Amino acid sequence: MTARSSIASQGRGHRPRGLLPLLLGPSVLLIAVFVIAPAGYSVYLSLTNTRLLGFGARDPKFVGLENFRYLLGSGDFLESLGHTGVFVLGSAIVGQTVLGMAAALLLGRKWMRGKGLFGAAVLLPMVVPEVVASLTWASVLSQRGDGTLNRMLGLVGEGPVAALQSAPMLCLVIVNIWRGIAFAMIMFQAALEDIPNELIEAARIDGASAPQVFRHITLPLIRGPVFLYLLLTTITTVGVFGLVYFLTQGGPGTSTQLTSIYIYQRAFEYSQIGLGSAASVILLAILLILGLTYVRLAKVDV
Structure with a gap:
Protein backbone atom coordinates (compact mmCIF):
# COMPACT_ATOMS: atom_id res chain seq x y z
CA MET A 1 0.00 0.00 0.00
CA THR A 2 2.83 2.35 0.91
CA ALA A 3 4.69 1.53 -2.31
CA ARG A 4 1.58 2.18 -4.37
CA SER A 5 1.01 5.51 -2.64
CA SER A 6 4.62 6.48 -3.24
CA ILE A 7 4.40 5.59 -6.94
CA ALA A 8 1.08 7.42 -7.30
CA SER A 9 2.43 10.54 -5.61
CA GLN A 10 5.47 10.48 -7.87
CA GLY A 11 3.22 10.16 -10.91
CA ARG A 12 1.09 13.07 -9.82
CA GLY A 13 4.10 15.21 -9.03
CA HIS A 14 5.84 14.52 -12.33
CA ARG A 15 5.14 17.10 -15.05
CA PRO A 16 6.93 17.52 -18.36
CA ARG A 17 9.51 20.27 -18.17
CA GLY A 18 8.64 23.34 -20.18
CA LEU A 19 4.88 22.61 -20.17
CA LEU A 20 3.97 25.65 -18.06
CA PRO A 21 5.82 28.18 -20.27
CA LEU A 22 4.28 26.51 -23.31
CA LEU A 23 0.77 26.91 -21.93
CA LEU A 24 1.20 30.44 -20.59
CA GLY A 25 3.44 31.74 -23.35
CA PRO A 26 0.72 32.76 -25.85
CA SER A 27 -1.33 34.57 -23.18
CA VAL A 28 1.71 36.39 -21.82
CA LEU A 29 2.72 37.36 -25.35
CA LEU A 30 -0.73 38.74 -26.15
CA ILE A 31 -0.82 40.74 -22.91
CA ALA A 32 2.67 42.09 -23.56
CA VAL A 33 1.88 43.12 -27.14
CA PHE A 34 -1.63 44.50 -26.71
CA VAL A 35 -1.61 45.80 -23.11
CA ILE A 36 1.84 46.39 -21.64
CA ALA A 37 3.52 47.74 -24.78
CA PRO A 38 0.78 50.29 -25.64
CA ALA A 39 0.57 51.41 -22.01
CA GLY A 40 4.33 51.84 -21.85
CA TYR A 41 4.37 53.78 -25.12
CA SER A 42 1.60 56.04 -23.81
CA VAL A 43 3.68 56.78 -20.72
CA TYR A 44 6.64 57.63 -22.97
CA LEU A 45 4.52 59.93 -25.16
CA SER A 46 3.10 61.65 -22.07
CA LEU A 47 6.62 62.81 -21.20
CA THR A 48 7.17 64.43 -24.60
CA ASN A 49 5.68 67.24 -26.68
CA THR A 50 4.81 64.88 -29.53
CA ARG A 51 2.31 66.26 -32.04
CA LEU A 52 0.62 64.89 -35.13
CA LEU A 53 1.66 67.91 -37.19
CA GLY A 54 4.38 70.53 -37.04
CA PHE A 55 7.70 70.63 -35.23
CA GLY A 56 6.59 68.26 -32.48
CA ALA A 57 5.82 65.60 -35.08
CA ARG A 58 9.24 65.79 -36.74
CA ASP A 59 11.40 66.24 -33.67
CA PRO A 60 9.56 65.60 -30.36
CA LYS A 61 11.30 66.79 -27.21
CA PHE A 62 11.33 65.34 -23.72
CA VAL A 63 9.36 67.67 -21.42
CA GLY A 64 9.21 65.56 -18.25
CA LEU A 65 6.11 66.15 -16.15
CA GLU A 66 5.12 69.36 -17.92
CA ASN A 67 2.06 67.78 -19.56
CA PHE A 68 0.84 66.50 -16.19
CA ARG A 69 1.33 69.91 -14.56
CA TYR A 70 -0.69 71.51 -17.32
CA LEU A 71 -3.54 69.00 -17.04
CA LEU A 72 -3.80 69.12 -13.25
CA GLY A 73 -4.03 72.90 -13.49
CA SER A 74 -6.47 72.85 -16.42
CA GLY A 75 -10.09 73.59 -15.63
CA ASP A 76 -11.26 71.81 -18.78
CA PHE A 77 -9.50 68.56 -17.88
CA LEU A 78 -10.66 68.59 -14.27
CA GLU A 79 -14.19 69.35 -15.46
CA SER A 80 -14.04 66.36 -17.81
CA LEU A 81 -13.04 64.13 -14.88
CA GLY A 82 -16.06 65.42 -12.97
CA HIS A 83 -18.37 64.73 -15.90
CA THR A 84 -16.91 61.24 -16.23
CA GLY A 85 -17.51 60.59 -12.54
CA VAL A 86 -21.16 61.67 -12.82
CA PHE A 87 -21.64 59.55 -15.94
CA VAL A 88 -20.07 56.44 -14.37
CA LEU A 89 -21.89 56.87 -11.05
CA GLY A 90 -25.30 57.52 -12.59
CA SER A 91 -25.31 55.07 -15.47
CA ALA A 92 -23.06 52.21 -14.38
CA ILE A 93 -22.64 52.03 -10.61
CA VAL A 94 -26.24 52.99 -9.78
CA GLY A 95 -28.39 52.56 -12.89
CA GLN A 96 -27.06 49.38 -14.48
CA THR A 97 -26.31 47.70 -11.16
CA VAL A 98 -29.71 48.35 -9.56
CA LEU A 99 -31.79 47.62 -12.66
CA GLY A 100 -29.63 44.64 -13.63
CA MET A 101 -30.09 43.16 -10.16
CA ALA A 102 -33.83 43.79 -10.32
CA ALA A 103 -34.04 42.07 -13.72
CA ALA A 104 -32.04 39.08 -12.46
CA LEU A 105 -34.27 38.74 -9.39
CA LEU A 106 -37.41 38.91 -11.54
CA LEU A 107 -36.15 36.17 -13.85
CA GLY A 108 -35.52 34.00 -10.80
CA ARG A 109 -39.11 34.19 -9.57
CA LYS A 110 -41.31 31.19 -10.32
CA TRP A 111 -44.42 33.36 -10.73
CA MET A 112 -42.76 35.47 -13.42
CA ARG A 113 -44.52 35.07 -16.76
CA GLY A 114 -42.98 35.74 -20.14
CA LYS A 115 -39.41 35.25 -18.95
CA GLY A 116 -38.16 34.54 -22.46
CA LEU A 117 -39.67 37.71 -23.90
CA PHE A 118 -38.47 39.80 -20.96
CA GLY A 119 -34.94 38.41 -21.16
CA ALA A 120 -34.79 38.96 -24.92
CA ALA A 121 -35.94 42.57 -24.52
CA VAL A 122 -33.21 43.23 -21.95
CA LEU A 123 -30.51 41.47 -23.99
CA LEU A 124 -31.34 43.16 -27.29
CA PRO A 125 -29.53 46.48 -26.59
CA MET A 126 -26.30 44.61 -25.81
CA VAL A 127 -26.10 43.06 -29.28
CA VAL A 128 -26.89 46.28 -31.15
CA PRO A 129 -23.68 47.93 -32.45
CA GLU A 130 -22.77 51.12 -30.61
CA VAL A 131 -22.96 53.27 -33.75
CA VAL A 132 -26.41 51.93 -34.62
CA ALA A 133 -27.64 52.46 -31.05
CA SER A 134 -26.24 56.01 -30.99
CA LEU A 135 -27.85 56.99 -34.29
CA THR A 136 -31.14 55.42 -33.20
CA TRP A 137 -31.22 57.41 -29.98
CA ALA A 138 -30.17 60.56 -31.83
CA SER A 139 -33.30 60.12 -33.95
CA VAL A 140 -35.46 59.42 -30.89
CA LEU A 141 -34.20 62.48 -28.99
CA SER A 142 -34.01 64.82 -31.98
CA GLN A 143 -35.30 68.32 -31.17
CA ARG A 144 -37.00 68.51 -34.55
CA GLY A 145 -40.66 67.69 -34.89
CA ASP A 146 -39.94 64.39 -36.61
CA GLY A 147 -38.05 63.03 -33.59
CA THR A 148 -39.71 59.98 -32.03
CA LEU A 149 -39.94 61.55 -28.58
CA ASN A 150 -41.48 64.77 -29.90
CA ARG A 151 -43.95 62.83 -32.03
CA MET A 152 -45.11 60.96 -28.95
CA LEU A 153 -45.41 64.22 -27.02
CA GLY A 154 -47.40 65.68 -29.89
CA LEU A 155 -49.94 62.87 -29.59
CA VAL A 156 -50.78 64.01 -26.06
CA GLY A 157 -50.81 67.69 -26.95
CA GLU A 158 -47.36 68.61 -25.64
CA GLY A 159 -44.88 70.78 -27.49
CA PRO A 160 -41.49 69.59 -28.74
CA VAL A 161 -38.54 69.39 -26.35
CA ALA A 162 -34.81 69.58 -27.05
CA ALA A 163 -33.71 66.82 -24.66
CA LEU A 164 -30.11 66.67 -25.87
CA GLN A 165 -29.78 70.41 -25.31
CA SER A 166 -31.73 70.86 -22.07
CA ALA A 167 -30.64 67.68 -20.24
CA PRO A 168 -27.74 66.15 -22.21
CA ALA A 208 -37.73 36.58 7.17
CA SER A 209 -39.29 38.93 4.63
CA ALA A 210 -38.08 39.18 1.03
CA PRO A 211 -36.04 42.37 1.71
CA GLN A 212 -34.48 40.73 4.78
CA VAL A 213 -33.56 37.62 2.81
CA PHE A 214 -31.96 39.76 0.11
CA ARG A 215 -30.05 41.94 2.57
CA HIS A 216 -28.80 39.31 5.01
CA ILE A 217 -28.42 36.21 2.81
CA THR A 218 -28.46 36.94 -0.91
CA LEU A 219 -26.33 40.08 -1.00
CA PRO A 220 -23.50 38.78 1.23
CA LEU A 221 -23.27 35.57 -0.81
CA ILE A 222 -22.93 37.41 -4.13
CA ARG A 223 -20.60 40.10 -2.77
CA GLY A 224 -17.69 38.95 -4.95
CA PRO A 225 -19.60 38.92 -8.27
CA VAL A 226 -21.17 42.29 -7.48
CA PHE A 227 -17.82 43.99 -6.94
CA LEU A 228 -16.37 42.19 -9.95
CA TYR A 229 -19.20 43.63 -12.03
CA LEU A 230 -18.65 47.09 -10.54
CA LEU A 231 -14.99 46.88 -11.52
CA LEU A 232 -15.73 45.78 -15.08
CA THR A 233 -18.55 48.26 -15.66
CA THR A 234 -16.49 51.14 -14.27
CA ILE A 235 -13.64 50.37 -16.67
CA THR A 236 -15.92 50.02 -19.70
CA THR A 237 -18.01 53.10 -18.86
CA VAL A 238 -14.96 55.31 -18.37
CA GLY A 239 -13.90 54.30 -21.87
CA VAL A 240 -17.26 55.06 -23.52
CA PHE A 241 -16.60 57.24 -26.56
CA GLY A 242 -18.81 56.49 -29.56
CA LEU A 243 -22.09 56.90 -27.69
CA VAL A 244 -21.17 60.36 -26.41
CA TYR A 245 -19.50 61.47 -29.63
CA PHE A 246 -22.47 60.60 -31.84
CA LEU A 247 -25.11 62.01 -29.49
CA THR A 248 -23.59 65.22 -28.11
CA GLN A 249 -19.89 65.43 -29.15
CA GLY A 250 -19.26 66.62 -25.59
CA GLY A 251 -21.72 69.49 -25.82
CA PRO A 252 -23.60 71.70 -25.54
CA GLY A 253 -20.41 73.57 -24.75
CA THR A 254 -18.46 71.20 -22.52
CA SER A 255 -21.44 69.98 -20.47
CA THR A 256 -20.95 66.34 -21.51
CA GLN A 257 -17.24 66.39 -22.32
CA LEU A 258 -16.08 63.14 -20.74
CA THR A 259 -12.37 62.47 -20.32
CA SER A 260 -12.48 60.10 -23.30
CA ILE A 261 -13.77 62.97 -25.47
CA TYR A 262 -11.17 65.33 -24.00
CA ILE A 263 -8.35 62.89 -24.84
CA TYR A 264 -9.63 62.47 -28.39
CA GLN A 265 -9.92 66.21 -28.95
CA ARG A 266 -6.46 66.96 -27.57
CA ALA A 267 -4.74 64.13 -29.41
CA PHE A 268 -6.44 64.30 -32.81
CA GLU A 269 -8.30 67.59 -33.18
CA TYR A 270 -5.53 69.73 -31.65
CA SER A 271 -2.71 67.32 -32.62
CA GLN A 272 -1.36 67.31 -29.03
CA ILE A 273 -0.44 63.63 -28.78
CA GLY A 274 1.77 64.13 -25.73
CA LEU A 275 -0.96 65.96 -23.82
CA GLY A 276 -3.60 63.41 -24.79
CA SER A 277 -1.31 60.59 -23.68
CA ALA A 278 -0.73 62.27 -20.33
CA ALA A 279 -4.49 62.54 -19.83
CA SER A 280 -4.88 58.84 -20.61
CA VAL A 281 -2.13 57.96 -18.12
CA ILE A 282 -3.89 59.95 -15.39
CA LEU A 283 -7.15 58.18 -16.23
CA LEU A 284 -5.39 54.81 -16.10
CA ALA A 285 -3.97 55.64 -12.67
CA ILE A 286 -7.45 56.54 -11.41
CA LEU A 287 -8.82 53.24 -12.74
CA LEU A 288 -6.04 51.30 -11.02
CA ILE A 289 -6.86 52.98 -7.70
CA LEU A 290 -10.57 52.24 -8.15
CA GLY A 291 -9.79 48.65 -9.10
CA LEU A 292 -7.71 48.08 -5.98
CA THR A 293 -10.46 49.69 -3.90
CA TYR A 294 -13.10 47.36 -5.34
CA VAL A 295 -10.90 44.33 -4.71
CA ARG A 296 -10.32 45.41 -1.13
CA LEU A 297 -14.02 46.03 -0.50
CA ALA A 298 -14.89 42.65 -1.99
CA LYS A 299 -12.24 41.01 0.22
CA VAL A 300 -10.87 39.12 -2.77
CA ASP A 301 -7.29 37.90 -2.57
CA VAL A 302 -4.99 38.94 -5.44
Whole structure:
Protein backbone atom coordinates (compact mmCIF):
# COMPACT_ATOMS: atom_id res chain seq x y z
CA MET A 1 0.00 0.00 0.00
CA THR A 2 2.83 2.35 0.91
CA ALA A 3 4.69 1.53 -2.31
CA ARG A 4 1.58 2.18 -4.37
CA SER A 5 1.01 5.51 -2.64
CA SER A 6 4.62 6.48 -3.24
CA ILE A 7 4.40 5.59 -6.94
CA ALA A 8 1.08 7.42 -7.30
CA SER A 9 2.43 10.54 -5.61
CA GLN A 10 5.47 10.48 -7.87
CA GLY A 11 3.22 10.16 -10.91
CA ARG A 12 1.09 13.07 -9.82
CA GLY A 13 4.10 15.21 -9.03
CA HIS A 14 5.84 14.52 -12.33
CA ARG A 15 5.14 17.10 -15.05
CA PRO A 16 6.93 17.52 -18.36
CA ARG A 17 9.51 20.27 -18.17
CA GLY A 18 8.64 23.34 -20.18
CA LEU A 19 4.88 22.61 -20.17
CA LEU A 20 3.97 25.65 -18.06
CA PRO A 21 5.82 28.18 -20.27
CA LEU A 22 4.28 26.51 -23.31
CA LEU A 23 0.77 26.91 -21.93
CA LEU A 24 1.20 30.44 -20.59
CA GLY A 25 3.44 31.74 -23.35
CA PRO A 26 0.72 32.76 -25.85
CA SER A 27 -1.33 34.57 -23.18
CA VAL A 28 1.71 36.39 -21.82
CA LEU A 29 2.72 37.36 -25.35
CA LEU A 30 -0.73 38.74 -26.15
CA ILE A 31 -0.82 40.74 -22.91
CA ALA A 32 2.67 42.09 -23.56
CA VAL A 33 1.88 43.12 -27.14
CA PHE A 34 -1.63 44.50 -26.71
CA VAL A 35 -1.61 45.80 -23.11
CA ILE A 36 1.84 46.39 -21.64
CA ALA A 37 3.52 47.74 -24.78
CA PRO A 38 0.78 50.29 -25.64
CA ALA A 39 0.57 51.41 -22.01
CA GLY A 40 4.33 51.84 -21.85
CA TYR A 41 4.37 53.78 -25.12
CA SER A 42 1.60 56.04 -23.81
CA VAL A 43 3.68 56.78 -20.72
CA TYR A 44 6.64 57.63 -22.97
CA LEU A 45 4.52 59.93 -25.16
CA SER A 46 3.10 61.65 -22.07
CA LEU A 47 6.62 62.81 -21.20
CA THR A 48 7.17 64.43 -24.60
CA ASN A 49 5.68 67.24 -26.68
CA THR A 50 4.81 64.88 -29.53
CA ARG A 51 2.31 66.26 -32.04
CA LEU A 52 0.62 64.89 -35.13
CA LEU A 53 1.66 67.91 -37.19
CA GLY A 54 4.38 70.53 -37.04
CA PHE A 55 7.70 70.63 -35.23
CA GLY A 56 6.59 68.26 -32.48
CA ALA A 57 5.82 65.60 -35.08
CA ARG A 58 9.24 65.79 -36.74
CA ASP A 59 11.40 66.24 -33.67
CA PRO A 60 9.56 65.60 -30.36
CA LYS A 61 11.30 66.79 -27.21
CA PHE A 62 11.33 65.34 -23.72
CA VAL A 63 9.36 67.67 -21.42
CA GLY A 64 9.21 65.56 -18.25
CA LEU A 65 6.11 66.15 -16.15
CA GLU A 66 5.12 69.36 -17.92
CA ASN A 67 2.06 67.78 -19.56
CA PHE A 68 0.84 66.50 -16.19
CA ARG A 69 1.33 69.91 -14.56
CA TYR A 70 -0.69 71.51 -17.32
CA LEU A 71 -3.54 69.00 -17.04
CA LEU A 72 -3.80 69.12 -13.25
CA GLY A 73 -4.03 72.90 -13.49
CA SER A 74 -6.47 72.85 -16.42
CA GLY A 75 -10.09 73.59 -15.63
CA ASP A 76 -11.26 71.81 -18.78
CA PHE A 77 -9.50 68.56 -17.88
CA LEU A 78 -10.66 68.59 -14.27
CA GLU A 79 -14.19 69.35 -15.46
CA SER A 80 -14.04 66.36 -17.81
CA LEU A 81 -13.04 64.13 -14.88
CA GLY A 82 -16.06 65.42 -12.97
CA HIS A 83 -18.37 64.73 -15.90
CA THR A 84 -16.91 61.24 -16.23
CA GLY A 85 -17.51 60.59 -12.54
CA VAL A 86 -21.16 61.67 -12.82
CA PHE A 87 -21.64 59.55 -15.94
CA VAL A 88 -20.07 56.44 -14.37
CA LEU A 89 -21.89 56.87 -11.05
CA GLY A 90 -25.30 57.52 -12.59
CA SER A 91 -25.31 55.07 -15.47
CA ALA A 92 -23.06 52.21 -14.38
CA ILE A 93 -22.64 52.03 -10.61
CA VAL A 94 -26.24 52.99 -9.78
CA GLY A 95 -28.39 52.56 -12.89
CA GLN A 96 -27.06 49.38 -14.48
CA THR A 97 -26.31 47.70 -11.16
CA VAL A 98 -29.71 48.35 -9.56
CA LEU A 99 -31.79 47.62 -12.66
CA GLY A 100 -29.63 44.64 -13.63
CA MET A 101 -30.09 43.16 -10.16
CA ALA A 102 -33.83 43.79 -10.32
CA ALA A 103 -34.04 42.07 -13.72
CA ALA A 104 -32.04 39.08 -12.46
CA LEU A 105 -34.27 38.74 -9.39
CA LEU A 106 -37.41 38.91 -11.54
CA LEU A 107 -36.15 36.17 -13.85
CA GLY A 108 -35.52 34.00 -10.80
CA ARG A 109 -39.11 34.19 -9.57
CA LYS A 110 -41.31 31.19 -10.32
CA TRP A 111 -44.42 33.36 -10.73
CA MET A 112 -42.76 35.47 -13.42
CA ARG A 113 -44.52 35.07 -16.76
CA GLY A 114 -42.98 35.74 -20.14
CA LYS A 115 -39.41 35.25 -18.95
CA GLY A 116 -38.16 34.54 -22.46
CA LEU A 117 -39.67 37.71 -23.90
CA PHE A 118 -38.47 39.80 -20.96
CA GLY A 119 -34.94 38.41 -21.16
CA ALA A 120 -34.79 38.96 -24.92
CA ALA A 121 -35.94 42.57 -24.52
CA VAL A 122 -33.21 43.23 -21.95
CA LEU A 123 -30.51 41.47 -23.99
CA LEU A 124 -31.34 43.16 -27.29
CA PRO A 125 -29.53 46.48 -26.59
CA MET A 126 -26.30 44.61 -25.81
CA VAL A 127 -26.10 43.06 -29.28
CA VAL A 128 -26.89 46.28 -31.15
CA PRO A 129 -23.68 47.93 -32.45
CA GLU A 130 -22.77 51.12 -30.61
CA VAL A 131 -22.96 53.27 -33.75
CA VAL A 132 -26.41 51.93 -34.62
CA ALA A 133 -27.64 52.46 -31.05
CA SER A 134 -26.24 56.01 -30.99
CA LEU A 135 -27.85 56.99 -34.29
CA THR A 136 -31.14 55.42 -33.20
CA TRP A 137 -31.22 57.41 -29.98
CA ALA A 138 -30.17 60.56 -31.83
CA SER A 139 -33.30 60.12 -33.95
CA VAL A 140 -35.46 59.42 -30.89
CA LEU A 141 -34.20 62.48 -28.99
CA SER A 142 -34.01 64.82 -31.98
CA GLN A 143 -35.30 68.32 -31.17
CA ARG A 144 -37.00 68.51 -34.55
CA GLY A 145 -40.66 67.69 -34.89
CA ASP A 146 -39.94 64.39 -36.61
CA GLY A 147 -38.05 63.03 -33.59
CA THR A 148 -39.71 59.98 -32.03
CA LEU A 149 -39.94 61.55 -28.58
CA ASN A 150 -41.48 64.77 -29.90
CA ARG A 151 -43.95 62.83 -32.03
CA MET A 152 -45.11 60.96 -28.95
CA LEU A 153 -45.41 64.22 -27.02
CA GLY A 154 -47.40 65.68 -29.89
CA LEU A 155 -49.94 62.87 -29.59
CA VAL A 156 -50.78 64.01 -26.06
CA GLY A 157 -50.81 67.69 -26.95
CA GLU A 158 -47.36 68.61 -25.64
CA GLY A 159 -44.88 70.78 -27.49
CA PRO A 160 -41.49 69.59 -28.74
CA VAL A 161 -38.54 69.39 -26.35
CA ALA A 162 -34.81 69.58 -27.05
CA ALA A 163 -33.71 66.82 -24.66
CA LEU A 164 -30.11 66.67 -25.87
CA GLN A 165 -29.78 70.41 -25.31
CA SER A 166 -31.73 70.86 -22.07
CA ALA A 167 -30.64 67.68 -20.24
CA PRO A 168 -27.74 66.15 -22.21
CA MET A 169 -26.07 64.30 -19.34
CA LEU A 170 -29.34 62.75 -18.24
CA CYS A 171 -29.92 61.54 -21.80
CA LEU A 172 -26.46 59.96 -21.92
CA VAL A 173 -27.00 58.26 -18.56
CA ILE A 174 -30.34 56.79 -19.67
CA VAL A 175 -28.96 55.54 -22.99
CA ASN A 176 -25.92 53.96 -21.32
CA ILE A 177 -28.15 52.23 -18.76
CA TRP A 178 -30.21 50.87 -21.64
CA ARG A 179 -27.03 49.61 -23.30
CA GLY A 180 -25.45 47.97 -20.25
CA ILE A 181 -28.25 46.53 -18.15
CA ALA A 182 -28.07 43.18 -19.98
CA PHE A 183 -24.49 42.47 -18.89
CA ALA A 184 -25.40 43.23 -15.28
CA MET A 185 -28.43 40.95 -15.47
CA ILE A 186 -26.38 38.05 -16.87
CA MET A 187 -23.67 38.32 -14.20
CA PHE A 188 -26.10 38.67 -11.31
CA GLN A 189 -28.37 35.89 -12.57
CA ALA A 190 -25.42 33.50 -12.69
CA ALA A 191 -24.41 34.51 -9.16
CA LEU A 192 -27.95 34.09 -7.81
CA GLU A 193 -28.23 30.59 -9.27
CA ASP A 194 -25.22 29.51 -7.19
CA ILE A 195 -26.99 30.31 -3.91
CA PRO A 196 -28.32 27.10 -2.27
CA ASN A 197 -32.14 27.12 -2.16
CA GLU A 198 -31.98 25.56 1.32
CA LEU A 199 -30.66 28.81 2.79
CA ILE A 200 -33.44 30.87 1.23
CA GLU A 201 -36.15 28.43 2.30
CA ALA A 202 -34.78 28.23 5.86
CA ALA A 203 -34.84 32.01 6.17
CA ARG A 204 -38.42 32.18 4.90
CA ILE A 205 -39.50 29.47 7.36
CA ASP A 206 -37.95 31.54 10.15
CA GLY A 207 -40.19 34.43 9.11
CA ALA A 208 -37.73 36.58 7.17
CA SER A 209 -39.29 38.93 4.63
CA ALA A 210 -38.08 39.18 1.03
CA PRO A 211 -36.04 42.37 1.71
CA GLN A 212 -34.48 40.73 4.78
CA VAL A 213 -33.56 37.62 2.81
CA PHE A 214 -31.96 39.76 0.11
CA ARG A 215 -30.05 41.94 2.57
CA HIS A 216 -28.80 39.31 5.01
CA ILE A 217 -28.42 36.21 2.81
CA THR A 218 -28.46 36.94 -0.91
CA LEU A 219 -26.33 40.08 -1.00
CA PRO A 220 -23.50 38.78 1.23
CA LEU A 221 -23.27 35.57 -0.81
CA ILE A 222 -22.93 37.41 -4.13
CA ARG A 223 -20.60 40.10 -2.77
CA GLY A 224 -17.69 38.95 -4.95
CA PRO A 225 -19.60 38.92 -8.27
CA VAL A 226 -21.17 42.29 -7.48
CA PHE A 227 -17.82 43.99 -6.94
CA LEU A 228 -16.37 42.19 -9.95
CA TYR A 229 -19.20 43.63 -12.03
CA LEU A 230 -18.65 47.09 -10.54
CA LEU A 231 -14.99 46.88 -11.52
CA LEU A 232 -15.73 45.78 -15.08
CA THR A 233 -18.55 48.26 -15.66
CA THR A 234 -16.49 51.14 -14.27
CA ILE A 235 -13.64 50.37 -16.67
CA THR A 236 -15.92 50.02 -19.70
CA THR A 237 -18.01 53.10 -18.86
CA VAL A 238 -14.96 55.31 -18.37
CA GLY A 239 -13.90 54.30 -21.87
CA VAL A 240 -17.26 55.06 -23.52
CA PHE A 241 -16.60 57.24 -26.56
CA GLY A 242 -18.81 56.49 -29.56
CA LEU A 243 -22.09 56.90 -27.69
CA VAL A 244 -21.17 60.36 -26.41
CA TYR A 245 -19.50 61.47 -29.63
CA PHE A 246 -22.47 60.60 -31.84
CA LEU A 247 -25.11 62.01 -29.49
CA THR A 248 -23.59 65.22 -28.11
CA GLN A 249 -19.89 65.43 -29.15
CA GLY A 250 -19.26 66.62 -25.59
CA GLY A 251 -21.72 69.49 -25.82
CA PRO A 252 -23.60 71.70 -25.54
CA GLY A 253 -20.41 73.57 -24.75
CA THR A 254 -18.46 71.20 -22.52
CA SER A 255 -21.44 69.98 -20.47
CA THR A 256 -20.95 66.34 -21.51
CA GLN A 257 -17.24 66.39 -22.32
CA LEU A 258 -16.08 63.14 -20.74
CA THR A 259 -12.37 62.47 -20.32
CA SER A 260 -12.48 60.10 -23.30
CA ILE A 261 -13.77 62.97 -25.47
CA TYR A 262 -11.17 65.33 -24.00
CA ILE A 263 -8.35 62.89 -24.84
CA TYR A 264 -9.63 62.47 -28.39
CA GLN A 265 -9.92 66.21 -28.95
CA ARG A 266 -6.46 66.96 -27.57
CA ALA A 267 -4.74 64.13 -29.41
CA PHE A 268 -6.44 64.30 -32.81
CA GLU A 269 -8.30 67.59 -33.18
CA TYR A 270 -5.53 69.73 -31.65
CA SER A 271 -2.71 67.32 -32.62
CA GLN A 272 -1.36 67.31 -29.03
CA ILE A 273 -0.44 63.63 -28.78
CA GLY A 274 1.77 64.13 -25.73
CA LEU A 275 -0.96 65.96 -23.82
CA GLY A 276 -3.60 63.41 -24.79
CA SER A 277 -1.31 60.59 -23.68
CA ALA A 278 -0.73 62.27 -20.33
CA ALA A 279 -4.49 62.54 -19.83
CA SER A 280 -4.88 58.84 -20.61
CA VAL A 281 -2.13 57.96 -18.12
CA ILE A 282 -3.89 59.95 -15.39
CA LEU A 283 -7.15 58.18 -16.23
CA LEU A 284 -5.39 54.81 -16.10
CA ALA A 285 -3.97 55.64 -12.67
CA ILE A 286 -7.45 56.54 -11.41
CA LEU A 287 -8.82 53.24 -12.74
CA LEU A 288 -6.04 51.30 -11.02
CA ILE A 289 -6.86 52.98 -7.70
CA LEU A 290 -10.57 52.24 -8.15
CA GLY A 291 -9.79 48.65 -9.10
CA LEU A 292 -7.71 48.08 -5.98
CA THR A 293 -10.46 49.69 -3.90
CA TYR A 294 -13.10 47.36 -5.34
CA VAL A 295 -10.90 44.33 -4.71
CA ARG A 296 -10.32 45.41 -1.13
CA LEU A 297 -14.02 46.03 -0.50
CA ALA A 298 -14.89 42.65 -1.99
CA LYS A 299 -12.24 41.01 0.22
CA VAL A 300 -10.87 39.12 -2.77
CA ASP A 301 -7.29 37.90 -2.57
CA VAL A 302 -4.99 38.94 -5.44
